[in-house]
Amino acid sequence: MPDSTTTMQTPQRRDLLQIGMGAMAACYAAALGYPVYRYLATPAVRSRLESEITSVAIPQNHLPDAGAATMFLFGTRPAMLIHHNDGTWVAFDAVCTHLGCTVGYQPDKHRIFCPCHGGTYDARSGDVVAGPPPRGLKPYHVEVSDGHVIVSRA
Amino acid sequence: MATSSFPGPDAGARVCDERGGFCRWIDERLGVSALVELARHKSVPQHKHSFWYYWGGISLLFFIVQLFTGILLLSYYRPGKEAYDSVRQITYDVDFGWLIRSAHSWSANLMVFAVFTHMFSVLFMKAYRKPREFGWWSGLMLLGVVMLFGFSGYLLPMDLLAYFATKVGLQIPSSIPGVSGLVSDLIRGGEQVGEATVQRFFALHAVILPMIFLPLLGFHLYLVQKHGNAVPPGEAARPESGRRTIPFFPNFLAQDLAMWLIALNVVTILATLFPWDLGKPADPLASAPAGIHPEWYFMSQFQLLKVVGRWIPGYLGEITGVTLFGAVTVFLALIPLFDPQTKTGNRGRLTAWLGALILGGMIVLTIWGYAAL
Amino acid sequence: MNYPTWDVPIIGSVWVIGLIAIFHVMISQFAVGGGLYLALAELKARREGRLDWMEVIRRHSKFFLVVTGVFGTVSGVGIWFAIGLASPESTSALIHNFVFGWAMEWCFFLVEIATATVYYYTWDRVDPKTHQNLAWLYAGTSFCTLVIINGILSFMLTPGSAWLSVAGTGQEASRFWQAFFNPTYWPSLALRSLVCSSLAGVWALITASQIEGPALKAEVLRWSTRWLMPSFVLMPLAFLWYLSAVPENSRHLMQSGVSTIGSGLFTQVTRAILVTGMTSATILAIVYFLAWRNPRDFNLGHAISVLFLALAATGATEHAREMIRKPFTVSEYIYSDGVRRSQLAGLNQVGYSTASPWKNAMPEGELMFRGQCMNCHTVDGYRSMRRLMNGRDRKAIGNMLTVLHETPDSSPYKHFMPPLAGTKPEIEALGDYLDNLVNKSPAVVVQYSKVTP
Numbered sequence: 001m002p003d004s005t006t007t008m009q010t011p012q013r014r015d016l017l018q019i020g021m022g023a024m025a026a027c028y029a030a031a032l033g034y035p036v037y038r039y040l041a042t043p044a045v046r047s048r049l050e051s052e053i054t055s056v057a058i059p060q061n062h063l064p065d066a067g068a069a070t071m072f073l074f075g076t077r078p079a080m081l082i083h084h085n086d087g088t089w090v091a092f093d094a095v096c097t098h099l100g101c102t103v104g105y106q107p108d109k110h111r112i113f114c115p116c117h118g119g120t121y122d123a124r125s126g127d128v129v130a131g132p133p134p135r136g137l138k139p140y141h142v143e144v145s146d147g148h149v150i151v152s153r154a
Numbered sequence: 155m156a157t158s159s160f161p162g163p164d165a166g167a168r169v170c171d172e173r174g175g176f177c178r179w180i181d182e183r184l185g186v187s188a189l190v191e192l193a194r195h196k197s198v199p200q201h202k203h204s205f206w207y208y209w210g211g212i213s214l215l216f217f218i219v220q221l222f223t224g225i226l227l228l229s230y231y232r233p234g235k236e237a238y239d240s241v242r243q244i245t246y247d248v249d250f251g252w253l254i255r256s257a258h259s260w261s262a263n264l265m266v267f268a269v270f271t272h273m274f275s276v277l278f279m280k281a282y283r284k285p286r287e288f289g290w291w292s293g294l295m296l297l298g299v300v301m302l303f304g305f306s307g308y309l310l311p312m313d314l315l316a317y318f319a320t321k322v323g324l325q326i327p328s329s330i331p332g333v334s335g336l337v338s339d340l341i342r343g344g345e346q347v348g349e350a351t352v353q354r355f356f357a358l359h360a361v362i363l364p365m366i367f368l369p370l371l372g373f374h375l376y377l378v379q380k381h382g383n384a385v386p387p388g389e390a391a392r393p394e395s396g397r398r399t400i401p402f403f404p405n406f407l408a409q410d411l412a413m414w415l416i417a418l419n420v421v422t423i424l425a426t427l428f429p430w431d432l433g434k435p436a437d438p439l440a441s442a443p444a445g446i447h448p449e450w451y452f453m454s455q456f457q458l459l460k461v462v463g464r465w466i467p468g469y470l471g472e473i474t475g476v477t478l479f480g481a482v483t484v485f486l487a488l489i490p491l492f493d494p495q496t497k498t499g500n501r502g503r504l505t506a507w508l509g510a511l512i513l514g515g516m517i518v519l520t521i522w523g524y525a526a527l
Numbered sequence: 528m529n530y531p532t533w534d535v536p537i538i539g540s541v542w543v544i545g546l547i548a549i550f551h552v553m554i555s556q557f558a559v560g561g562g563l564y565l566a567l568a569e570l571k572a573r574r575e576g577r578l579d580w581m582e583v584i585r586r587h588s589k590f591f592l593v594v595t596g597v598f599g600t601v602s603g604v605g606i607w608f609a610i611g612l613a614s615p616e617s618t619s620a621l622i623h624n625f626v627f628g629w630a631m632e633w634c635f636f637l638v639e640i641a642t643a644t645v646y647y648y649t650w651d652r653v654d655p656k657t658h659q660n661l662a663w664l665y666a667g668t669s670f671c672t673l674v675i676i677n678g679i680l681s682f683m684l685t686p687g688s689a690w691l692s693v694a695g696t697g698q699e700a701s702r703f704w705q706a707f708f709n710p711t712y713w714p715s716l717a718l719r720s721l722v723c724s725s726l727a728g729v730w731a732l733i734t735a736s737q738i739e740g741p742a743l744k745a746e747v748l749r750w751s752t753r754w755l756m757p758s759f760v761l762m763p764l765a766f767l768w769y770l771s772a773v774p775e776n777s778r779h780l781m782q783s784g785v786s787t788i789g790s791g792l793f794t795q796v797t798r799a800i801l802v803t804g805m806t807s808a809t810i811l812a813i814v815y816f817l818a819w820r821n822p823r824d825f826n827l828g829h830a831i832s833v834l835f836l837a838l839a840a841t842g843a844t845e846h847a848r849e850m851i852r853k854p855f856t857v858s859e860y861i862y863s864d865g866v867r868r869s870q871l872a873g874l875n876q877v878g879y880s881t882a883s884p885w886k887n888a889m890p891e892g893e894l895m896f897r898g899q900c901m902n903c904h905t906v907d908g909y910r911s912m913r914r915l916m917n918g919r920d921r922k923a924i925g926n927m928l929t930v931l932h933e934t935p936d937s938s939p940y941k942h943f944m945p946p947l948a949g950t951k952p953e954i955e956a957l958g959d960y961l962d963n964l965v966n967k968s969p970a971v972v973v974q975y976s977k978v979t980p
Contacts, residue, residue, distance in 0.1 A: 021815055024759055028808040035250040035801070038785065040229060042248045245788065252788040253801070400824075408821050415809050416832055422805045423839060426798045429788045 051075040055152035063149060069105035074151065078102045079140065080112070081151060082123060091140040091151045092126045098133040112137065196382065196402035201389045206275035208413045210378070213272050215414045216265035217371075219421060220303075223258040224360070231310070233356035234349050238435045241311040245432050256425035262304055264421060266451045269300050277509045280493070280502065281384035287490035289381070292374040294487055299367045301451060306359040308449060312352055315443070317436035320355075321347050322456070323448040346438060387502065445527040454516040455479060457523030482512060532901040533612045537908035540613035540901075545849070547609050549842040551602035553726070555672075556719065556841075558595040558639075560727030562669040564754060565591065565646075566662035571750075573655055579743050585650055587734040592647045594730075596640055614902065616865030617856035624699050624706065625679050632675045639668040673723065677716050678707040684773060684852050685710040686860060694860050695869050714769035721758040721765060722841070728754030729810070729837045732818060736830040745822035752818045759811050774858060776942055777851035783942070793943045799847035806840040853943040862945035864899045871948055875932075879949035892960030895953055899945070906964065913965055921962040928954050928961075 053075040064070040069082040071094060078094040082105055092112070096103050101116035105123065112121040119131035126137035143150045181187045198207065230248055232240040244251035273293060276282060282290035309320040324347070328338040343350030389397065400406055434440075448456055462475040485492075485508070493505040533540040565588055572580035610618045622629070642665040649658065686694070689705035699706070731751035738744035770778065784797025813833055818825045854862055861867050866874065870882070880886045880894050889897075896912075904910045916924060930938050931947040932954060947954065 024811065027763075028811065031804055032808060035253055036226065038249040039226060039251060039254055042251075042786075045249075247786060249786045251786070256788075405821060405824050408816055409824060412813050412817050412829065412832075415812055419806060419809050419836065419839075423802055426801045426805075429798075431788070 047076045051077065055150055058149045058151065060147065067107055069107070071102075072151075074140070079151065080105060081142070081149065084124070088124075089142045089144055089149060090124060090126075091142050092121075092137040093140070094137070096133055097128075097135050097137065098131070103137070190403075193403040193407075194401070197399035198383050198402055198406040199385045199389065200398040200400050201385070203279060203386055203389070206279060207383055208410060209268055209272040209275055211410050212413060212417050213265060213268040214371075214375075215417050216261050216268055216421070219261040219418070220258060220265060221364075223254050223261065226254045227258060228360065231356075233310070234353045237310060237312040237349075237352045238432075241313075242432055245430075252429050253425060256429040257421055259430040260424045260428075261421045262307060263450070264417070264424075266300060266304055268417075269297055270451075273297060274509065274513050276384075277489070278506060279384060279386040280505075281386075282490040283384070283493070283495055284490075286377065286381050286384060289374060289377040290490050291487065292370055292377070296367065296370055296374060299363055299370065303359060303363050303367075304449060304451060306355040306363065309347070309352060309355045310359065311432060312436045313433040314436055314440065315433050315446075317347060317438075318442045318446045319448050320351070321442075322446055323452060325459070347436075348438070387499075447523065447527060450520060450524075453523040454519035457519045457526065460523075460526070461519075486512070532897045534897070534901060535905070537905065539903070539905040539909040540609075541903060542909060544606065544609040544613055545846065547602055547605040549838075549845050551599065551606055552845055553838055553841055554595055554599040554602065556723045557726045557730045558591075558599055559669045559673045559720075560723030560725070560754070561591050561595070561730060562639075562643075562662070562666040563724075564727040564731060564751075566659070566666045568750070569659055569662050573659065579740075580747070583734065583738060583743070583747055585647075587731065588647050588650070590734055591730075592643050596643055600636075600640065614856055614863075614865060616867075617861050620857060620861055621679060621683070624703070625682075627700075627703065628675055628679060628707065632672055635668045635671045635675070639665060639672060642668065673719060674716065677719055678709075678712055681711040681715040682706050682709050683857050684777070684848075686858055691859055695867065711769060711772045714765060714772050717765040718762065718769055721762050725755045725758040726837060726841075728752060728814075729833055732814075732825075732830040732833055733827070736825055736827045741823050744825075748818050748822040748825055752814050755810070755814055759807075762807075773851060776853075779942055780851050780853065781847075792939065793850075793853070796847045796850045799843040799850070802843040803840050803847070806836045806843070810836050810840070850943075854941075854945045864902045864945050866899070866945060866948055871946060874948040875950065877950075879953055890956070890960070891953055892956035892958075895949060895957040896960050899947060899949075899957075912961070913968075916961060916965045919965065921958065921966070924961050924965070925955075925958045928958055 056072065056074050056079075058070070058072060058081060062070055062072065064081065064083045066083050066087065067085045069080055072079055072081060074093070079091060080094040080103070081089065081091045083089055094103050095101075096114040096116065096119055098114065098117055098119050101114055103112050103114045103119070103121065105111075106113050110123050111129065112123050112126070113119070114121075114131070114133070117132050119133040120129045121127065121133070121137050122129050126139050128134075128136050139154050140151045141154045143152070177187070198204070227244065230240055230244050230251065231237070241255070244255050246252070276290065276293065305320075305323060308323075309316050324338060324342065327341065339345060341351075341354075342348075343354050385397075447453060458478060459472070459475040462478070463471040465471070466474050489505060493501045496502065533543075535543055538546075565584060568580065568584045568587075571577075572584060642661055646658070646661045646665060649661070653661075682690075687705055687709040690699065690702040690709070693699055693702050728751050731754065732748065735744065735747040735751050738747060780793060780796045781800060782797060783792060784794030788794050788798075810833055813829065813836075817829055818833075852858060856863055856865075859868060874882060879898065880891055883894060883898060885894060888894075900912065904912045904915070906912050907914075916927075919927065928947060931940055931944060932949075934941050934946045947957075949957070
């Protein structure tokens with residue numbers, strides 16, 4: 001029950017005051033909740049910053065032999081670097097375009113395969129060959145110079 | 155005396171008269187207004203000792219802070235092998251992680267302090283007498299759970315301090331006759347404090363203890379609602395006309411919430427200005443830091459064991475120490491039966507003196523414990 | 528550099544200034560706001576013929592006179608002593624620049640204090656109009672003292688490009704007004720005026736909560752809480768305005784405590800701002816729910832709690848304001864250790880100790896430490912040198928001093944520490960001194976610390 005000294009105010013003024021106080025309280029609650037928001041949002045914010053990476057240098061000891069592939073992280077996303085038998089290098093984003101599983105290279109079948117639902121991609125172009133994926137794997141640009149490999153956004 | 159008379163069948167309607175249709179719609183389905191009517195009839199005694207009525211609520215506030223910050227910490231804490239690193243991340247990497255963690259640590263200490271204050275004020279105001287005995291017993295159990303919360307939580311960062319303080323602290327149960335050996339190993343998850351210990355302390359801290367605490371707390375609060383605030387004997391002896399009460403709603407509630415706000419500020423200011431640091435990672439091969447000791451609320455037991463062990467060395471000394479705690483705990487539990495309302499009041503005075511002795515002893519032992527480090 | 532630095536144990540010379548200044552601000556801003564409070568309260572009381580109100584105001588004015596006239600004045604003078612001993616170079620620069628401003632200030636103070644005394648002691652002894660005019664006179668002169676000191680304080684953070692262009696030339700007085708009405712002057716004045724109004728309300732709660740009659744108590748309490756209301760809406764806005772005017776480095780310092788509390792990373796400002804936010808929101812809640820809606824239950828204990836919360840908010844904000852000026856005491860002109868920016872190159876050439884009159888009074892390393900470190904650090908107390916350097920061997924100390932001397936872009940210390948001045952031998956000597964302090968002194972270094980002061 002509000003105090004009897006509210007006779008000083010008209011009903012409209014009291015409502016306005018209450019709404020005003022409610023709004024102020026909401027603002028302050030938001031301000032105090034801000035640290036909690038920042039706390040919970042940290043990983044999302046950080047990974048968004050990380051995904052702004054534009055190129056990755058693959059270390060020497062990570063480079064695959066001819067006919068093999070290696071997995072690495074491009075920013076926060078898994079990626080794949082393939083060293084073909086004819087000496088060419090290609091790289092793709094390794095997240096399957098169907099439902100997000102990480103794809104793998106099958107050297108014996110010369111194809112990129114997704115174990116989740118059988119999606120199959122071409123190992124040179126990344127195009128979909130068979131299965132449910134709606135589109136191909138995103139290719140990266142690969143630069144090779146005297147033993148070093150740099151993968152960057154195409 | 156209690157003033158909790160249940161409202162009549164049409165009491166709810168009056169509540170919604172001022173507020174209109176939406177209130178009535180909710181009330182016809184949930185019957186909330188009956189509770190509001192109940193709250194309106196509640197009153198709280200006003201006398202010179204009324205200040206102590208706040209401390210149960212303050213303990214509850216600190217528990218709510220623990221629940222909230224604890225759940226937030228769960229987003230990043232990893233028990234087991236990565237415990238230290240996850241706490242390092244929280245403290246030095248995640249935005250405001252240091253604030254959430256420091257609030258949790260400070261509120262833990264403040265909660266223990268508040269619960270002890272609450273317990274001793276109930277003791278001295280004799281609010282354990284009929285019909286409130288179960289309130290007292292559930293309260294003692296809650297105190298025990300709170301101290302276990304503190305002990306289990308303390309290990310979780312797995313820095314040097316946590317590690318050695320837990321090692322030292324585990325000496326207390328291992329000195330209980332029959333407990334040492336197998337039971338200690340079960341508590342620790344091995345012969346040494348390690349990864350397994352952190353894992354099971356975490357399960358204890360985040361799942362098992364809350365599962366015990368929450369229903370017990372619910373029971374305790376239900377009893378407080380049922381019986382109302384106790385009036386201390388000195389006040390009860392006054393004539394009816396000399397006694398003042400204030401309505402629970404909104405007067406006492408407003409004051410209660412103001413106390414909560416102040417308590418919340420104390421936690422925030424302490425957490426912000428004196429944030430909790432993280433020491434070096436736990437290393438079983440390192441020597442214990444000089445002056446290692448458990449947290450302050452275990453210091454009196456720690457010091458008691460030390461002192462008794464000095465006078466009575468060996469196994470006998472350990473048993474004596476443990477028996478002393480046991481005796482105090484049993485006495486506390488039996489107080490409602492020892493000191494019911496009597497005509498002469500001798501038991502009452504004796505209880506008050508013994509209570510003062512226990513409180514004084516705990517304070518003296520704690521200070522002595524720190525001085526003797 | 529004229530002094531080898533005032534060595535205050537545990538709290539450091541900085542906190543002597545801090546404690547006196549925070550105490551002073553709590554009272555002086557009460558004086559400014561409270562003066563207007565008394566004037567308006569008396570106006571209302573006379574218009575409505577309320578003798579009961581007049582009695583309350585009279586009691587409040589006595590409280591006011593004692594608090595502001597005694598504690599306000601003493602602490603104000605106390606600030607002079609403290610800053611003169613702790614930072615003589617910076618104080619000297621301020622005096623040289625603003626002596627005219629301070630002269631005005633003292634005139635206003637004289638009138639202000641005399642008026643307050645006359646106001647109280649002529650109660651019921653002069654006619655109502657005169658008494659009311661005394662109140663207005665007090666309110667006006669008091670506000671003028673705020674107007675002036677605000678110019679000097681805000682100058683320290685943002686001297687403004689006009690003044691900086693003549694700094695050190697001897698022609699500084701020609702830019703007196705530009706320096707006075709500098710970029711942070713107006714937002715700062717807005718913020719402080721709002722604080723004055725709020726503190727008027729907060730201090731009034733002390734008197735109002737003690738009124739005997741419940742109806743009168745409720746009335747006066749509610750009238751007093753109105754003094755806090757504008758602030759809660761306008762202060763955040765004024766703060767945003769202030770934020771837009773402060774230097775870039777200051778905004779950086781405000782954020783450096785968000786993700787970490789790492790020792791040596793200057794996280795105080797973020798934390799101080801959090802304390803301000805929390806305590807302000809609490810004051811709003813207590814004042815609204817208790818003082819405004821349940822005035823009959825508002826007692827002296829509550830009023831004192833609000834006062835302490837206001838003290839926490841004020842102290843935190845003043846502390847933050849001082850900290851965001853780092854590494855300067857006058858931005859872009861004088862560093863915290865009293866070295867002028869323009870002198871830096873010269874000192875690196877000829878040596879830091881050549882400029883000190885204490886050159887032969889102590890070893891070189893100690894002279895460097897006292898002159899350049901002790902303005903902000905103590906050995907074992909506040910910002911303890913021993914604690915901060917703990918774990919570094921002689922080589923690591925040397926590396927750190929090199930970073931402080933060369934201030935590369937990657938150095939995080941650039942944001943809050945002055946560049947280390949001196950020749951290579953002097954810096955080596957400092958390194959040896961610190962090594963001795965940290966690694967070879969008998970004082971016990973705490974192995975682990977639970978809480979970072």
